[in-house]
Amino acid sequence: MRAFRLTGPGTARLDEVATPVPGPGQVRLDVLAAGVCRSDLAVLERVEALGYPLPFTFGHEICGRVAAVGPGVPEFAPGDEVVVHAPVGCGRCDRCARGETNYCDDGHESGATGFGLGLDGGMADAVVVDAARLVPSAGLEPAHAAVLADAGLTSYHAVAGSLSRLAGEDAVAVVIGVGGLGHVAVSILRARTRATVVAVDIREPALELARTLGADRTATLGSGAGEVRAATGGRGADVVFDFAAAQSTADLAPSLLRKGGDLVIVGSGGGVVPVTKPGSLPAGSRVRLPFWGSRDELAEVVALAREGLLPVRTEEFGLAAAPEVFDRLRAGEIVGRAVLTPVR
Numbered sequence: 001m002r003a004f005r006l007t008g009p010g011t012a013r014l015d016e017v018a019t020p021v022p023g024p025g026q027v028r029l030d031v032l033a034a035g036v037c038r039s040d041l042a043v044l045e046r047v048e049a050l051g052y053p054l055p056f057t058f059g060h061e062i063c064g065r066v067a068a069v070g071p072g073v074p075e076f077a078p079g080d081e082v083v084v085h086a087p088v089g090c091g092r093c094d095r096c097a098r099g100e101t102n103y104c105d106d107g108h109e110s111g112a113t114g115f116g117l118g119l120d121g122g123m124a125d126a127v128v129v130d131a132a133r134l135v136p137s138a139g140l141e142p143a144h145a146a147v148l149a150d151a152g153l154t155s156y157h158a159v160a161g162s163l164s165r166l167a168g169e170d171a172v173a174v175v176i177g178v179g180g181l182g183h184v185a186v187s188i189l190r191a192r193t194r195a196t197v198v199a200v201d202i203r204e205p206a207l208e209l210a211r212t213l214g215a216d217r218t219a220t221l222g223s224g225a226g227e228v229r230a231a232t233g234g235r236g237a238d239v240v241f242d243f244a245a246a247q248s249t250a251d252l253a254p255s256l257l258r259k260g261g262d263l264v265i266v267g268s269g270g271g272v273v274p275v276t277k278p279g280s281l282p283a284g285s286r287v288r289l290p291f292w293g294s295r296d297e298l299a300e301v302v303a304l305a306r307e308g309l310l311p312v313r314t315e316e317f318g319l320a321a322a323p324e325v326f327d328r329l330r331a332g333e334i335v336g337r338a339v340l341t342p343v344r
């Protein structure tokens with residue numbers, strides 16, 4: 001079968017590999033859709049620092065159809081469509097038992113953080129995963145379902161942790177970076193809160209997408225501070241979600257926040273926010289660094305999508321286009337989420 005693999009630092013290619021066989025408690029999925037994430041680009045460039053075992057197949061946003069079932073998996077049968085909760089932990093601790101593998105202290109023995117992040121993922125014709133990580137997705141478009149596994153789940157988990165700050169009648173939330181994750185966050189804020197949503201990006205097509213998904217106001221990076229002041233009567237936003245977290249957005253984000261607000265750093269752009277008292281963060285601020293989300297939260301995200309409350313923008317490509325799609329994502333040419341569709 002074909003697999004888009006990271007074979008060495010900075011080197012990825014489409015390879016021919018053996019079709020994997022599911023062991024006890026596992027299934028093999030024919031991959032219907034695999035999302036392409038900015039973190040795939042970061043992994044490609046920084047895999048040595050991350051310590052992932054090489055080579056492995058990219059793809060941590062996976063929707064597939066069960067093709068083969070290993071021993072001891074009564075709950076799934078060939079033909080079932082599912083999404084994969086991809087973060088992996090030690091598999092033995094309380095958090096792993098609760099499906100909170102994203103916050104396992106010990107981590108996976110291999111050094112991997114997930115399927116497609118050290119372990120073979122979904123940018124292939126097939127992938128083998130543990131049945132315990134599957135959430136049924138029947139009825140959802142596979143490309144839509146795949147995007148829920150990271151862009152959906154990470155945004156949902158990020159918003160869920162700051163819902164208490166967004167409960168007020170006049171709450172204002174700012175989404176900086178309306179990319180693969182940020183555009184889903186706009187939908188999740190619409191679905192779960194009554195907050196006024198201000199979207200900030202440097203790309204006009206991204207702001208157009210944010211308006212389509214229900215953002216109340218949009219602004220460029222340069223006009224972001226003025227727009228948030230206008231939306232809040234000068235007070236500042238209750239929660240600022242930074243999905244880029246580059247230095248330029250890290251510099252802006254604290255200035256958008258009101259007292260007692262949350263700065264939620266979701267992106268991994270490496271921008272530095274000085275946390276000092278006094279400093280640029282208003283009194284009472286909380287800084288949160290959410291990472292991915294739990295298996296139960298993925299089930300909640302899938303349920304929201306089934307209700308039609310999570311529209312996402314996807315652009316579909318064949319598996320063979322993976323190298324080109326990585327280049328286009330790097331160049332900022334993808335609006336919404338790029339999804340590879342190996343088996344359709």
Ligand SMILES: [Zn+2]
Nearest residue numbers: 037038039150
């Ligand atoms: Zn990702």
Ligand SMILES: [Zn+2]
Nearest residue numbers: 090093096104
């Ligand atoms: Zn664990």
